[in-house]
Amino acid sequence: MGGAERNARKRRQQQSSGGKAVAQARGGGDMKKVVAVVVGVVLLAGAVIGGVLWTNASKNATEGEAIPTAVEPGAEYPVERDGVTVVSGEQDAPTTIDVYADFLCPVCAQFEQTYGDQIEQKVAAGELKVRTHMLPMLVERSDPAGYSLDSANAALCAADEGQFRAYHDSLFASQPEEGKRGYDKQQLIQLGRDLGITADTFADCVNNGTYDQQLTAKMEQVKNDPALEQDFGGGNKGFGTPTVVSGGEIVDFSDPQWLDRLTASAQR
Known part of the structure; x- marks a missing residue:
């Protein structure tokens, strides 16, 4: 190969290498950035979709679920409905307490977890009578709204069936x-069946909201009763x-x- 030919070949190689370098400088890096952005967008979209699905699943966690039954108390004592109040214990028990609660209220559940067994034991021993007022205070705090009222009504229906x-x-x-799905009426009815309530009157009572109006009226009465008003601090008073x-x-419990x-x- 002559010197002229070698020089020509070298020039062609340099031009080819230079063209590739220019192409990389102009587009190669940008292409990598584009791919990275696309991958990032896909991952973000996946995270958003996953988050939405998780949120929906969490919000509707109770849907289609059976409500587990609590163990029935072994002791026998009188329980009767007095309007929309349920009275448990002997009429001549030396101590009476009125408990105002909501089935959606987390602090009410903590109260039951902490003191429920003690209360039960004292009622069974004849030392205590309990007047239970289940209220629809948080009726707007479930999704859909209404669980507080439906559950309070269902509990009164259960009281009618012992x-x-x-x-x-x-x-x-x-x-x-709180803030998520409660239990629907069919789930509340099924809980009654699982506890041994077989009468059709119970299902009718739950479905028809037999005590809804009385419970709503009771809630208004309680909210406006100065004897039940408490100071929660910061000028915040109420029931x-x-x-x-x-x-x-x-009582300070x-x-x-x-x-x-x-x-x-x-x-x-």
Whole structure:
């Protein structure tokens, strides 16, 4: 190969290498950036879709689920419905408490978890009578709205069938999350069946909202009762659940010994 030919070949190689370098400088890096952006967008979209699906699944966690039944108390004692209040225990029990609660209220569930067994034992021993007021205070705080009212009505329907305590305990033990889906009427009816309620009158009572109007009226009455008003600090006063009243006075149940103190003072 002559010198002229070698020089010509070298020039062609240099031109080819230069063209590739220019192409890389102009487009190669940009292409990598484009691919990276596309991958990022796909991953972000996947995360958003996954988040939406998770949120929807979380919001509707109770859909189609059976409500687990709580163990029925072994002790026998009178339980009867008095309007939209359920009275548990002997009529001549030395101590009476009124408990105002909402089946959607998280603090009410904590109250039951902390003190439910103690209350049950004292009722069974004849030391305590409990007047339970289930209220639709958080009726707008489920999605869809209405669970507080439906569950309160269903508990009264269960009381008519002699299963209030087990029904009450079951709803608190498997409480839906506030702001999300509660249990629908069919689930509330099925809970009654699982607790041994076979009468068609129970299902009719739940479906028809037999006590809805009375419960709504009771809620308005309670909210406007100055004797039930509490100071929550920061100038915030009003009624809240749970509220416990004995002898016309609101009980401070933050004291772990509150129930023992009440029953002991009645026995003096």
